[in-house]
Amino acid sequence: MAHFAKINENNIVENVIVVSDKDCGYLEFPESEPIGQAFIASCGIEGNYKQTSYNTSGNQHSYGKTPFRANYAIIGGVYDPEYDVFYSQPISAYATLDLDTFQWTLPLNPSTQSLEPNQRWIWNEETASWVIMEFNMPTNTHNSLGQLITY
Numbered sequence: 091m092a093h094f095a096k097i098n099e100n101n102i103v104e105n106v107i108v109v110s111d112k113d114c115g116y117l118e119f120p121e122s123e124p125i126g127q128a129f130i131a132s133c134g135i136e137g138n139y140k141q142t143s144y145n146t147s148g149n150q151h152s153y154g155k156t157p158f159r160a161n162y163a164i165i166g167g168v169y170d171p172e173y174d175v176f177y178s179q180p181i182s183a184y185a186t187l188d189l190d191t192f193q194w195t196l197p198l199n200p201s202t203q204s205l206e207p208n209q210r211w212i213w214n215e216e217t218a219s220w221v222i223m224e225f226n227m228p229t230n231t232h233n234s235l236g237q238l239i240t241y
Contacts (some may be wrong), residue, residue: 092119092126094139095176103176106136106142107135118160119143140169142176148191149175160192168209184218 096105113129114122115157123141130139142163143151151157161167162173167178167221170192177192185194188190196213201221 092122093142093144093162094126095142095169096132096137096139097169098138099168099173103163103169104137105163105165106163107139140176143169148193150191182213184213184214184215 092109092111093234094107094109095103096100096107107130108153109126109129109132111122114126119141120230126141127139130137136137140159140163143158144162145152145155146157146159147161149160152238158171163176164178167176169176173189177187178194179241180187181194182196185196188195199211201220202210203222205222206224207224208225210225210238214221227234
């Protein structure tokens with residue numbers, strides 16, 4: 091199956107549809123794209139559609155094939171015509187777009203402080219810094235029937 095993302099005038103993904111391989115001429119991208127686009131138009135579906143790969147993330151293909159358009163398109167995500175890639179909206183005002191993977195990265199946590207098992211580093215947008223967050227770890231116990239209960 092082939093996936094096609096509908097791109098609006100602001101290069102935002104509005105929808106992702108599936109087109110059968112048959113309706114894409116059983117071809118691989120990029121040869122499949124114009125055939126799939128013609129099929130979509132023949133169905134009376136209007137819009138600017140770009141093919142996207144369900145198996146591509148971080149500019150890597152999960153089955154070792156050639157990745158295309160860096161990431162699978164997601165509704166609300168961005169199509170960047172300059173690089174011909176898809177990526178998500180920024181995850182933070184402090185995130186930067188990695189131009190190798192086209193995924194957002196936060197500033198590296200400079201701390202080498204070791205954490206307890208119930209602690210994780212979390213990005214705090216308000217302070218623009220990494221903070222330690224403590225989580226309640228599940229505890230195991232047995233009920234009167236001897237069944238294991240985790241809470």
